[in-house]
Amino acid sequence: MTYQPCTPEYAQCAPDLNDVAASLVSTHATPRALIKETREVVDLARRFNKEVVRPYVLELDRKVHEDPDFLPWDFVKKANDWGFYTMWVPRLFGGKGYFMHSMSAFVEEIGSACVGMANLIGVHYLGMATLAATWNAPLMMKIFRDVAAGEKAGDPRIISLAITEPGAGTDVEEPDLIDKGNITCHAKKVDGGYVVNGTKIFISNGHLSKWHVVIAYSDLDLPSQNTVCMLVQTGQKGFSFGRHEKKMGQRACPASELVFKDCFVPDNMVALDPEQIKDLKRDAKHTFQQVLDYVLGATRAGVAAFATGAARGAYEEALAFANETEVDGKLLANHEWAQCMLAEMYKNVNLARLAYMETNHHNASSGIYKSMLSKGMFQFSKYAPQFFLDKIAPALVGNGLTTKWLRKQSFDSQPEEELHRTSGWGSLAKFSGTDLGMKNCHMALELMGQAGLRHDQRAEKHFRDAKLLQIYEGTNQLNRLNLFKCLISRACPQSCVFHDA
């Protein structure tokens, strides 16, 4: 048979390479500086693990078991001192300007020692990414520069994201479900802002955060079209903390209840509402879905990175045990079955990592990182003189026009297929990575027997920590459905998602 060049007919066959091989398509476009900074953050994370995380991980976990209301301010201050809360904030907004792409590798490293502590750093960027995805430049300037000022002052000013409600978990992450959900957090429009009433639960880092990105709804009968995203500050009138949840794992990272009673939020603290986006191509529901997809495409990859960390932590504890324990008269590492279990665990770590890396390539080529990684923007944000970024740029971006332009560029220019690709891959990474993480934790405990049950051997903590990863950022069941919706349903023209009866 002689070679014949591919014809468009075959090139267009499913699956589209853009859908399934983002790394192949985008590797050549990855700036070298990005590869260099990924190495840098991994080195930094390993040093931090050695000096801070590993010596403290068991003590902190015990402390929170002894006193469920203990808050790890000491750790947050350390992370602040090490510069982690501005590391992935663009230099334009006062940060160090590392690209979010490299953050997954960082949280995997920290997560391999303690997922709870990784969350104490990583969840801040969930809040940050949500604010960034609204493209509200003046608010980004205000909040991110405050975070940077807090770093200089040794006073952590971290950000949380408040979205889950007592009666609605999955519903609030899926605009197709939200109108049928039991939504109660109300943002009533009044002169000069909104008045918020309601409760948010399971808010990671809530008690530790200065800033809270709060999602509320101006019409509870039609929340999908009336979503309001706003910034609330700890100590603000009408806002207080409720209970501090007692979780099975990830005890280092508090899950908080946030209570709003006639809490007034002025217009200048509203990051996004239907009024602000009425001129965009999509309606309010679909624009907010786009915000969610932007954020979740990245943060679900982040959860997969946490899970890769947990999978790795479990694998490393099991490997250490196999290297030092004799079972049935010979070293466990010399039992063929144990070698196969360890190989399986090693595979799980690497498959989980591949899933989040591939998703990040999708985010770079089609999602939230796309505009930041375009050649001009990357060079500008990486190499523009700091003086210009500090003194001149804020005046340029701190007005409504910049926000309008950014939103037009980001929201209106993103085609549906890119939206589906990043959202679908975010889900794929999330449920694959977290299932593999949990699988490894199960295997580690099976391999280690009695030793694995002990807190001082660390494996059991990975197990407790990993389970939550299958639940937050949308349960794995929701994520499977989202993957179907985004990447499979087009092959099932008669299918509809979220309408199971």
Next chain:
Amino acid sequence: MLCRGDKELKLVDGAATDFAAKELAPNREEYDQYPFGPFWDKVVKKAFGLGFFHASLPVELDGMGLGLSGLSVILKSLCSQDASLGGMIFTNALAQEIMLIAKAEKLFEDKIAQQKDAFGFLLAFPSFNNPSEVRHLAQVKKTKQKATLSGEVPYVVLGGLGSYALLPACQGNEQDFSFYLVDLKGKGVSVSEPIFSLGLHACPAVDISLDKAPALLVGKEGKGKEYFDKAADRMHAAQAAMASGIMEGCFAEALAYCKEREQGGREIVDWSEVKMMLANIAIQAKSAEMMLSRACEAADNNQPKWQAAARVAAIQASAFACEAATDGVQVLGGVGYMKDHGQEKRLRDAKQIQALMGIAPMKKLKYMDSLLGKG
């Protein structure tokens, strides 16, 4: 649920179910705080008063003589609400079983059976290890009159509570080991603080350090492996009962939640993916119950190869329990991960129970060895 449908078992089942509902379920979270909260002395004493710690002991030793079926009924019912008490009863019964197999009834009567206090009656034992797999053995030194033990024995369950511990020990590098009874309040014995573990928090374990601690040989010297294996054969059914109980409780709580909680405007039990998860839990629970029933029937009637039925039940039921409890948390979502519900504890306890009497994959290999006639 079990093969013996006799009245006595039904009464025992009723008592255990009632006890679990009234004494265990309402305060589960509080009891689970141990070792960072108070120990549940009163509950243990009540359970002792009801004879749960005497269930499988023969009547001649002041036991209830309920056999494996009786013990399993109790464990299953208790573990559906809180497996920690089950862990205590299991450990005690395993140690009792070893003493009976070793024909050390006299020693048991002299030192254990005469104890009138619940904690005095508890026999501590390293129930999460098979001493011939991972050799956590003390060193024995013998003179004509007495034996003394030295060294460390980790993770001795009930070690901080009971009067006596049954500990494995060997001499020098000898392959064979023996069991010794050690007075935990006697000289040369020190116990650690309670070990903070994954699950079964209120079934505490400690590390024991021995320094020439006086010890009494149980049964014959060098027969430890044989005694342990024989006891384990029977106790595999009890392990399956604990796993089965956890699944029963897990399914009940998941189903109740799914009928209450709405998502997308309807009860989540009506979402077919959730229903599928519930179905998987129910099927695993039912399968485990059937295996357990078969194992108890085979063991109580001394049927040929009853040991295989018990081992299979233990391996498969504990694996099912880990899967079912993982899904049991998942069905409840974030709520299931919180300590004010039973599911997260069931997951931790299920994983802990899987490790009873040794490393889980080794149990499979041993089963295969038994099929090959090598075990």
